[in-house]
Amino acid sequence: xxxxxxxxxxxxxxxxxxxxxxxxxxxxxxxxxxxxxxxxxxxxx
Numbered sequence: 001x002x003x004x005x006x007x008x009x010x011x012x013x014x015x016x017x018x019x020x021x022x023x024x025x026x027x028x029x030x031x032x033x034x035x036x037x038x039x040x041x042x043x044x045x
Contacts, residue, residue, distance in 0.1 A: 001025070001044065 004020040019040070026043040 001042065 001022055002019060003022055004018075006018040006020075008016045008018065010016055021042065028041045030039045030041075031037075032039055
């Protein structure tokens with residue numbers, strides 16, 4: 001499913017991550033607290 005993950009740094013302290021998949025898929029992004037984090041759910045089918 002996941003082919004490649006490329007972390008990167010942008011100006012101003014922002015970050016980006018590029019995620020290459022085997023095909024176009026539905027996904028959902030959530031921001032959670034305690035600890036602060038971002039969760040990316042990628043549909044398998």
